[in-house]
Amino acid sequence: MSSGAPVLRFAPSPNGRLHLGHAYSALLNADLADRMGGLCRLRIEDIDPQRSKPALIDAIVADLAWLGLTYPEPVRHQSAHMDAYRVARDGLIDRGLAYPCFCSRAQIRAGAGTACDPDGVPLYPGTCRGLDPAVAAEHRARDWPHTWRLDMAAALRQAGATHGYVAFDATGARPVAADPARWGDVVIARRDVPTSYHLAVVHDDAREEITHVVRGRDLEAATDLHVLLQRLLGLPTPRYRHHALLRDAGGEKLAKSRGSQSLADLRQTGVTPAQIRARLGFS
Ligand code: GLU
Numbered sequence: 001m002s003s004g005a006p007v008l009r010f011a012p013s014p015n016g017r018l019h020l021g022h023a024y025s026a027l028l029n030a031d032l033a034d035r036m037g038g039l040c041r042l043r044i045e046d047i048d049p050q051r052s053k054p055a056l057i058d059a060i061v062a063d064l065a066w067l068g069l070t071y072p073e074p075v076r077h078q079s080a081h082m083d084a085y086r087v088a089r090d091g092l093i094d095r096g097l098a099y100p101c102f103c104s105r106a107q108i109r110a111g112a113g114t115a116c117d118p119d120g121v122p123l124y125p126g127t128c129r130g131l132d133p134a135v136a137a138e139h140r141a142r143d144w145p146h147t148w149r150l151d152m153a154a155a156l157r158q159a160g161a162t163h164g165y166v167a168f169d170a171t172g173a174r175p176v177a178a179d180p181a182r183w184g185d186v187v188i189a190r191r192d193v194p195t196s197y198h199l200a201v202v203h204d205d206a207r208e209e210i211t212h213v214v215r216g217r218d219l220e221a222a223t224d225l226h227v228l229l230q231r232l233l234g235l236p237t238p239r240y241r242h243h244a245l246l247r248d249a250g251g252e253k254l255a256k257s258r259g260s261q262s263l264a265d266l267r268q269t270g271v272t273p274a275q276i277r278a279r280l281g282f283s
Contacts, residue, residue, distance in 0.1 A: 006038030006211045010064075010071075011201070014044055015051035017262035018063045020280065021216070021246040021254040027282045028243060029214050030069055041208055042071035046079045047193050047200055063263045067273050076208060078200050085195035088203050088233060089148060089188060097155050097232060098188055100136050100146040101128040115184075118221030123184035124149060148189035152181055159231040165223060166239045168212070173239065178224035186225060202226050206235035217242045218253070 010026045012018065018026075033040035042064070046052035057077070064070075078085075092098040101124070103111070112122035128136070129151060140146065163178040188199045195203075205213060205226075213223075220242040230237050245253040254260040266276065277283065 006033065006036040007209050008033045008038060008040040008212050008214055009043050009205070009208060009210050010040060010069075011043040011045050011204075011215070012060055013048070013051075014046050014053065014056040014060055015048065016056065017264050018060055019254045019260040019262050020266075020276070021260070023067060023263055023276055024246055024280045025214070025216060025243065026064060026067065026069055027277060027280055031282055032212065032214060032241075036212070038211070039072055041210070042075045043204060043208065044075060044077045044079075045197070045200070046077055047082075047085075047190075047195055047197065049079070049192060052079065059264070066263070066267065067276065076204060078195075078204065081200075081204070082194055084207070085189075085193075085200055085203060088199060089194050092150070092188065092232065093148065095158070095232075096151070097158065098148045098150055099129055099131070100140060101149045101185075101187070102131075102136075102139055102144050102146045103127050117183050117186070118224075124186075126185060129185065145191045147187045147191055149185040150188050152183065152185050155228060155232055156181060159228055163224065163227050163231065165227050165237050168239045168241050176223075176240075178227045180224045180228035182221070183225045188229075198222065198225055198229060202229045202233065202235060205238055206230070206233075210238050212241065213238045214241045214243065216245050218245060 008029045010029045012022055012026075029040045042061075044052075044057055044060070046057065061075075089098065103124075107127065108124060109122065111125035111127055113125065115123045117123055128149070163180055164175055165178060166173050167176045168174075186198065187196050189195050204210075223240050223242070227237055229235075247253055248258075248260060252258060263276070
């Protein structure tokens with residue numbers, strides 16, 4: 001869209017049914033798009049071939065429609081754009097910014113120190129960074145499973161020293177300094193697909209001309225990395241808003257993995273979309 005109107009997106013991963021936390025994020029995106037005179041897209045982040053089930057995608061769309069949320073067509077499904085992610089990945093490889101990593105999880109655990117990335121995962125010790133390119137090529141010719149990792153030091157050198165973005169909320173906008181180095185040599189392409197969440201999301205936000213990214217606070221630290229990838233790939237940086245996560249009565253954040261009640265469960269017990277909207281602070 002080139003009209004200059006704001007474009008937002010709600011981007012669920014179809015690895016479980018939507019819960020109230022998703023409903024909050026989806027409603028907030030729709031509400032902000034409305035207030036700003038823009039639109040909100042739906043993006044299905046189904047890069048994980050094991051966990052993304054077609055039936056779940058249908059269920060997500062149905063749950064959103066039940067809440068009263070519909071989205072402009074076409075809805076982007078990331079699984080249909082692997083070629084584009086491969087091109088982006090290969091561009092980083094060709095520029096010496098990414099290297100293949102043949103380490104198993106156990107090897108990484110054994111080699112890692114105590115420092116962790118913002119998700120609490122031990123920083124990659126760099127084992128494969130200095131691998132002789134001929135040896136790496138041999139491993140690859142033998143089809144050894146490998147991820148591709150960003151060479152963080154090289155990436156920071158190429159991207160230049162300062163990184164930041166503009167965060168916005170109801171009170172206004174403010175600059176935020178980003179510290180991508182804390183992610184270390186992060187995986188930019190998994191073993192099974194030519195991308196990771198990080199690479200696909202920055203690619204798609206640009207491709208879909210997203211101007212405002214509104215998502216949970218659990219992804220706030222990842223924005224530091226996203227800003228760096230945008231710099232490296234020559235992509236624009238949207239504005240960001242990271243909202244608080246909904247918690248259950250025990251103070252734990254809602255999560256599919258913890259069995260939080262899904263919207264479908266709530267619907268079954270007779271809860272209406274209007275009640276959900278009211279409960280989440282939307283009229
Ligand atoms: N697909 C991600 C999730 O479901 C959200 C990604 C994003 O909003 O950037 O947690």
